[in-house]
Amino acid sequence: MHNLLSRANSLLAFTLWVMAAVTAACFLSTVFLDYTVSNHLEVNDIKIRNVRDYATDDKQADLATLAFNLKVDFSRLFNWNVKQLFVYLVAEYKSAGNAVNQVVIWDRIVERAERVVMDEIGVKTKYYFLDDGAHLLKHDNVTFVLRYNVIPNAGYLRLVQSTNQLVVPFPTTYTTTRRS
Amino acid sequence: MDGMIAMLPAPLQQLSSHIDFQGQKVAERTYQVILTLAGIIGFFVGYSTQQLSYAMYTVMGAAVFTALIILPPWPFLFRKNPIVWQTPIEEQEASSSSDNEKKDKKKETKKTK
Numbered sequence: 053m054h055n056l057l058s059r060a061n062s063l064l065a066f067t068l069w070v071m072a073a074v075t076a077a078c079f080l081s082t083v084f085l086d087y088t089v090s091n092h093l094e095v096n097d098i099k100i101r102n103v104r105d106y107a108t109d110d111k112q113a114d115l116a117t118l119a120f121n122l123k124v125d126f127s128r129l130f131n132w133n134v135k136q137l138f139v140y141l142v143a144e145y146k147s148a149g150n151a152v153n154q155v156v157i158w159d160r161i162v163e164r165a166e167r168v169v170m171d172e173i174g175v176k177t178k179y180y181f182l183d184d185g186a187h188l189l190k191h192d193n194v195t196f197v198l199r200y201n202v203i204p205n206a207g208y209l210r211l212v213q214s215t216n217q218l219v220v221p222f223p224t225t226y227t228t229t230r231r232s
Numbered sequence: 233m234d235g236m237i238a239m240l241p242a243p244l245q246q247l248s249s250h251i252d253f254q255g256q257k258v259a260e261r262t263y264q265v266i267l268t269l270a271g272i273i274g275f276f277v278g279y280s281t282q283q284l285s286y287a288m289y290t291v292m293g294a295a296v297f298t299a300l301i302i303l304p305p306w307p308f309l310f311r312k313n314p315i316v317w318q319t320p321i322e323e324q325e326a327s328s329s330s331d332n333e334k335k336d337k338k339k340e341t342k343k344t345k
Contacts, residue, residue, distance in 0.1 A: 053256035056249035056303055057233045063263050063302065067295040070271040074287050077275050132282040205284050 079206040082133040090215045091198045092123040093141075098220070099227040100188050114188035116143075116181040116222070119174050120158075122198070124214070126168040129202065137162040138201040139170075145194040147187035157181050162200075191222040248305070255310025259302040266301075270294030 053059050098118040105113040126137060140159035147153055157177040162168060188194070198214035237245055251259065270291050278287025305311060 053259060054250050055233055056305075057236070059249075059259060059302055060299070062260065063267075063295065063299060066263060066267055067291065070267045070274075070291050071288060074271050074275050074278070074291060075284070078278060078284055078287065081279060132278055132284045 075206045078133050079204070082131050082204070083207060085131070087129050087202050087210065087212045088215055089124060089126060089129060092121075093196060093198065093216075093218045094121040095196060095218060095220050096120065098223055100223055101228070102186060102189075102226050103182075105182065112186055114183040114186045116183070116188055117177065118157075118181070119176055120172075120196070122170060122172045122175065124170045124198070126162055126170065127166075130164045130168065133204045133206060134164060135203050135205055136164060138203060140199060142197045142199060143181060143194055144197055145188075145191055147183070147185065147191075149185040149187060153184065155179075155181050155183075188222050189226065190224045193219045194222055195219050249303075251305045251310035252313050252315055254313040255305075259310060262302055263298045266294055266298045267291070 053062060096119050098116060101115050101117075102112050103115045105111055120141070122141070124139075126139075129137065138159065139162055140156050143153075143155045143157055145153050157179055158175065159178060160170075162170065196218040198217075200212055200214070202210040202212060204210070270293075274287040274290035274294075277290050278284050301309075
């Protein structure tokens with residue numbers, strides 16, 4: 053502390069300690085909050101085609117196309133420790149081949165704002181809904197689940213599931229036309 | 233630091249930023265108190281505005297303010313208790329030769345510091 057550089061060094065180091073402490077306090081002030089929201093989901097216009105799965109084993113597999121409407125109010129989730137949300141829609145079902153199938157068909161980054169309401173209508177799937185086999189046809193209950201990562205400014209990456217799910221029976225016949 | 237001083241233009245090289253020991257103690261206590269308070273106030277600023285950036289700006293602003301107080305060697309704050317050095321031996325009057333020998337030995341021990 054006897055010269056300017058020494059004092060500047062001490063001051064800077066202490067400043068960084070204080071900023072780290074404030075960041076830790078910010079994390080502690082938000083870690084026990086409840087981050088669940090409900091959603092309103094409708095799935096329409098489901099078509100299944102039987103196609104050749106060229107990417108893996110070259111066998112015939114079921115490919116589903118669909119459109120959905122999704123309405124969620126995320127405003128309540130954002131606080132000073134939430135930077136953005138990573139929201140995704142998963143189709144979960146049981147099949148003869150696998151006990152658990154989970155296919156992510158759509159995702160979206162939702163950034164912080166004063167009021168954040170997602171009201172999507174007629175959204176097509178972002179990723180292919182290709183079954184591991186041909187088990188989608190006539191399936192009674194494919195469940196659509198909305199989950200999201202809460203991406204913090206400080207802390208761990210939290211995964212939350214929305215409160216309600218949608219169970220949908222799938223078509224009983226294949227579509228043979230090209231138009232989805 | 234010496235290298236940085238050598239890079240300054242000649243008139244500025246004479247300036248020194250030293251402060252006495254009591255001043256160093258005061259300087260350290262000053263930044264500790266100001267920055268800790270800034271951290272606490274910054275947390276509440278951030279919490280009430282729900283903006284972490286505001287908390288950080290508060291702390292950084294306090295750091296700049298503190299730098300203005302403690303970095304320059306203000307004489308009225310940090311140079312009020314100057315260090316009292318012993319007078320150098322060369323300035324004392326030479327009396328007997330034996331004293332001179334003792335002083336020579338003292339000089340040599342001092343040089344080998």
